[in-house]
Amino acid sequence: xxxxxxxxxxxxxxxxxxxxxxxxxxxxxxxxxxxxxxxxxxxxxxxxxxxxxxxxxxxxxxxxxxxxxxxxxxxxxxxxxxxxxxxxxxxxxxxxxxxxxxxxxxxxxxxxxxxxxxxxxxxxxxxxxxxxxxxxxxxxxxxxxxxxxxxxxxxxxxxxxxxxxxxxxxxxxxxxxxxxxxxxxxxxxxxxxxxxxxxxxxxxxxxxxxxxxxxxxxxxxxxxxxxxxxxxxxxxxxxxxxxxxxxxxxxxxxxxxxxxxxxxxxxxxxxxxxxxxxxxxxxxxxxxxxxxxxxxxxxxxxxxxxxxxxxxxxxxxxxxxxxxxxxxxxxxxxxxxxxxxxxxxxxxxxxxxxxxxxxxxxxxxxxxxxxxxxxxxxxxxxxxxxxxxxxxxxxxxxxxxxxxxxxxxxxxxxxxxxxxxxxxxxxxxxxxxxxxxxxxxxxxxxxxxxxxxxxxxxxxxxxxxxxxxxxxxxxxxxxxxxxxxxxxxxxxxxxxxxxxxxxxxxxxxxxxxxxxxxxxxxxxxxxxxxxxxxxxxxxx
Numbered sequence: 001x002x003x004x005x006x007x008x009x010x011x012x013x014x015x016x017x018x019x020x021x022x023x024x025x026x027x028x029x030x031x032x033x034x035x036x037x038x039x040x041x042x043x044x045x046x047x048x049x050x051x052x053x054x055x056x057x058x059x060x061x062x063x064x065x066x067x068x069x070x071x072x073x074x075x076x077x078x079x080x081x082x083x084x085x086x087x088x089x090x091x092x093x094x095x096x097x098x099x100x101x102x103x104x105x106x107x108x109x110x111x112x113x114x115x116x117x118x119x120x121x122x123x124x125x126x127x128x129x130x131x132x133x134x135x136x137x138x139x140x141x142x143x144x145x146x147x148x149x150x151x152x153x154x155x156x157x158x159x160x161x162x163x164x165x166x167x168x169x170x171x172x173x174x175x176x177x178x179x180x181x182x183x184x185x186x187x188x189x190x191x192x193x194x195x196x197x198x199x200x201x202x203x204x205x206x207x208x209x210x211x212x213x214x215x216x217x218x219x220x221x222x223x224x225x226x227x228x229x230x231x232x233x234x235x236x237x238x239x240x241x242x243x244x245x246x247x248x249x250x251x252x253x254x255x256x257x258x259x260x261x262x263x264x265x266x267x268x269x270x271x272x273x274x275x276x277x278x279x280x281x282x283x284x285x286x287x288x289x290x291x292x293x294x295x296x297x298x299x300x301x302x303x304x305x306x307x308x309x310x311x312x313x314x315x316x317x318x319x320x321x322x323x324x325x326x327x328x329x330x331x332x333x334x335x336x337x338x339x340x341x342x343x344x345x346x347x348x349x350x351x352x353x354x355x356x357x358x359x360x361x362x363x364x365x366x367x368x369x370x371x372x373x374x375x376x377x378x379x380x381x382x383x384x385x386x387x388x389x390x391x392x393x394x395x396x397x398x399x400x401x402x403x404x405x406x407x408x409x410x411x412x413x414x415x416x417x418x419x420x421x422x423x424x425x426x427x428x429x430x431x432x433x434x435x436x437x438x439x440x441x442x443x444x445x446x447x448x449x450x451x452x453x454x455x456x457x458x459x460x461x462x463x464x465x466x467x468x469x470x471x472x473x474x475x476x477x478x479x480x481x482x483x484x485x486x487x488x489x490x491x492x493x494x495x496x497x498x499x500x501x502x503x504x505x506x507x508x509x510x511x512x513x514x515x516x517x518x519x520x521x522x523x524x525x526x527x528x529x530x531x532x533x534x535x536x537x538x539x540x
Contacts, residue, residue, distance in 0.1 A: 012034070012037065012116050012117075012118075012119055013031065013116060014031070014114050014115065014116050014117050015027060015028050015031040015114070015115045015116065016112060016113070016114050016115070017091070017095065017099065017112060017113040017114075017115065018099075018112045019044075019098065019099035019100055019110040019111060019112055022095045022098050022099045023095070024088075024091065024092055024095045028091075028115060029088050029092075031115035031116040032087065032088035032091045032115050032116075033087065033088050034115075034116045036085075036119065036120035036121070037085070037115075037116045037117070037118065037119055037120065038083040038084070038085060038117055038118040038119075038120065038123060039083065039084055039085070039086065039091070039113055039114065039115050039116070039117055040081060040082075040083055040113070040114040040117035040118070041058075041069070041081060041082050041083075041084065041111050041112075041113055042079065042080075042081050042111060042112040042113075042114065043079065043080045043081065043082075043109055043110075043111045044078065044079055044109070044110045044111065044112075045078055045107075045108075045109060045110065046078055046079065046080050046109055047078070048074055050103065050107070050109070051072060051080070052166070053103045053104060053105065054080075054101060054103060054109050055069050055072070055082075055164050055166070056166055056169060057101040057102070057103055057104075057109075058094075058101055058111075059166065059169055059171070059172065060169060060171075061093070061094065061097055061101055062086075062090050062093055062094070063171045064171060065086070065087075065089060065090045065093065066171060066172070066175055067084045067085065067086040067090060068084065068127040068128075068131075068163055068164065068165060069082040069083070069084050069163075069164040070082060070083050070084065070125060070127055070162050070163050070164070071083045071123075071125075071162045072162065072164060082164075083117070083118065083123070085120075085127075091113065091115070094113070099111055099112070099113070125162075125163075127163045127165075128179060130159070130160060130161065130163050131160065131163065131165055131176070131179055132179050132180075132182065132183040133159060133183075134154075134157050134159035134160055135149070135151075135176070135179060135180050135183050135184070136183050136184065137159060138150050138151060138154075138157070139180075139183075139184055139196075147195055147196050147197040147198065147219075148196070148197070148198040148200065149180065149184070149194070149196045149198070149199050149200065150198075150200040151167065151176070151199075151200060151201055151204070152200055152201075152202040152203055152204075153202070153203045153204065154167045154176075154204060155167060155168075155204065155205075167201075167204045167206070168204050168205040168206045168207065168228075168229075170208050170210050173206070173209070173210070173211065174210070174211045174212050177194075177211050177213075177215045178213075178215070180194055180196075180215070181193065181194055181215050184196070193214065193215055193216055193217040194215050194216050194217065194220070195217060195219075196216060196217075196220055197219055197220060197221050197222060198221070198222040198224070198246075199216070199220065199222065199223055199224070200224040201223075201224065201225050201228070202224050202225065202226045202227055202228075202248075203226070203227040203228070204228055205228060205229055206225065206228040206229060206230065207228075207229045207230065207231070208230075208235055209225070209230070209235050209236060209238055209239070210238055211238060214241075216242060218242060218243065220242045220243075220244075221242070221243055221244060221245045221246060222244070222245070222246040222247075223236070223239055223244050223246075223247055223248070224247075224248040225248065225249060225252065226248045226249065226250050226251045226252070227250075227251035227252075227396055228251070228252050229252065229253060230249075230252040230253065230254055231252075231253050231254055232254055233249070233254050233267050233268065233271065234271070236271055236272075237271055239271075239272075240271045240272065243274045244272040244274060244275060245272075245274050245275060245276045245277065246275075246276065246277040247268060247272060247275055247277070247278055247279075248278075248279055248280065249268070249278070249279060250279045251396060264278075265278060265283050268283075269283070303402060303405055303410060306410075307400060307402065307410065307412055308395070308400075310436065310444055311395060311398070311400070311412075311414060312395055313329075314329060314434075314446075315393040315395065315398075317329065318385075318391065318393065319390065319391050319392055319393060319421075320390075321390050322386065323382060323385045323386045323388075324382060324386065326378075326382050326385065327378060327382060328378075328445075329378075329445060329446055330377075330378035330381050330382065330445060330446050330449070331378070331437065331439075331445040331446060331447045332377065332378065333376070333377070333447060334376070334377065334378055334381060334445070334446055334447050334448065334449065335374065335375070335376060335447070335448050335449070336374075336375040336380075336381040336384065336448075336449045336450075336451070337357075337359045337373065337374050337375070337449075337450055337451070338356060338357050338358065338359060338373070338384075338451045338452070338453070339358055339359055339360050339450075339451070339452045339453075340352060340356050340358040340360070340452070340453050340454070341452065341453065341454030341455060342454075342455070343453075343454070343455060344455055345425065345426065345455070347423065347424075347425040347426075348425055348428060348455075351389060351420055351423055351425060352453065354387065354389075355384070355387035355388045355389075356453070357372075357373040357375075357384065358373070359373040359374060381449070389420045389421070389422055389423065390420070390421045390422055391418050391419065391420055391421065392418060392419045392420075392421050393416070393418045393430075394416075397416045397417055398414050398415065398416035399414065399415050399416060400412060400413075400414050401413040401414075403433070408437060408438040409435070409436060409437040409438065410435075410436055411433065411434070411435045411436070412433070412434050412436070413431065413432070413433045414431070414432050414434070415429070415430065415431040415432070416429070416430065417429055417430075417456055418430050426456070427456055428453060428454070428455065428456060429453070429454045429455060429456045429457065430451070430452065430453055430454075431451075431452040431454070432449065432450065432451050432452070433448075433449075433450040434446050434448070434449055434450075435447050435448035435449075489511075489516065492511060492516060492518055493507055493508055493511060495518065496510060496511060496518070496521060496522075496525075499522065499525075500522075500525050501539055502525075502534075502538045502539060503538060503539065503540060506534075506535075506537070506538035510524065510525060
């Protein structure tokens with residue numbers, strides 16, 4: 001085997017195409033047409049965060065031709081590489097584009113290609129086989145008779161390893177369906193259609209749904225496209241010929257474009273006339289006075305954006321390593337209490353016993369502790385919350401109910417799964433009732449926080465927990481506090497004047513240039529003062 005590999009590598013003649021002089025002559029074409037070889041792409045002027053955007057742009061530039069990037073890695077601060085197998089017509093198309101791609105952000109990335117860089121025998125990796133294996137596992141792990149193909153968050157499947165497979169690109173989605181057809185069909189019937197009843201495409205950032213051939217049999221009855229980026233329900237029409245009876249759409253932009261629930265249901269039934277279940281609830285029973293389901297029950301729809309903005313701010317602060325950052329979110333007269341359910345998992349019990357103050361009145365023997373476990377004021381509340389280990393909440397999994405609302409206050413109940421980030425324990429469940437009031441400068445503070453921790457419900461959708469568990473590998477969103485209210489700006493301005501002895505005009509200019517970051521403003525002032533760069537007019 002070693003001798004064969006050496007022999008193959010010996011006769012490879014790598015040829016480099018450069019973006020500075022993109023030409024594709026006979027020698028380059030010969031290298032591009034080598035059988036079973038890897039071509040290497042070298043990307044320039046690229047940041048770590050650009051990976052998905054640049055790979056997506058390259059794949060879309062090659063459509064209808066397809067290639068799958070593998071072994072992507074950053075080789076320097078602004079240079080990355082990956083390998084792929086493709087033929088000369090794909091290379092020709094990239095050369096015609098001057099070997100550069102423009103990202104959605106407006107940034108342009110140049111790249112070189114080293115043709116016939118490596119023999120397949122030197123690195124025997126078959127991207128199509130890896131993708132097909134991942135599909136088979138996704139299909140076979142659903143051990144029931146429903147015949148479920150679950151492609152939730154497929155791009156991040158650990159089975160894909162170093163293969164980049166962006167299912168949200170229509171051409172790749174079409175390829176995935178063809179791979180599925182081959183991977184799941186019986187060996188004696190390779191040309192049959194997909195034996196799938198439930199098709200789950202949740203959380204794939206999909207903006208379109210299209211495929212070139214009829215891959216599903218007519219027993220296909222359930223479609224789940226939650227948490228994607230579909231802007232129009234008519235994008236689901238490629239599935240309209242199948243007898244879909246259960247449909248999940250929640251979490252797509254178009255879901256909020258309907259004024260009433262009836263309009264939403266009618267739009268879905270126009271495409272899927274056999275529909276019986278929409279977003280988990282039975283439809284078509286309006287005459288029986290059965291209410292239509294809303295994931296977020298917000299009677300006052302004008303409050304929805306405000307409540308989501310408040311909760312995003314609250315949980316971003318709450319999930320930081322140090323919850324001292326919550327200072328300012330609790331009113332001076334705020335009240336806090338915590339209750340704990342019948343926790344079954346020993347790992348959960350070990351975590352909770354270090355901080356929980358279970359104010360369950362039914363379990364108190366010593367009722368003197370009722371007052372002890374009812375916390376008053378932000379200092380006591382935040383001090384107690386800081387003892388809880390770092391957590392992870394995701395708004396996309398949280399249900400919101402607006403219980404009460406006035407012009408300057410609201411009461412909400414929020415619930416959903418969450419994780420303790422620094423522990424390997426499985427997700428838990430929380431329920432939180434918050435009473436929030438408006439203060440000066442349109443700021444909002446919590447005056448009552450009732451917090452309950454429990455086991456996750458047994459019927460909680462498995463993909464939710466699997467994806468939430470995967471997200472723990474990612475860092476918690478960084479929180480950058482800003483001060484933009486009129487009262488806060490006035491306080492900061494006065495503080496800068498006291499510290500620097502500058503007049504209002506120059507102190508205000510200093511803060512504006514620092515985006516009202518007091519630390520940066522003082523740092524800039526000290527630097528300019530030491531270097532004699534501040535005009536004497538600033539102190540008049």
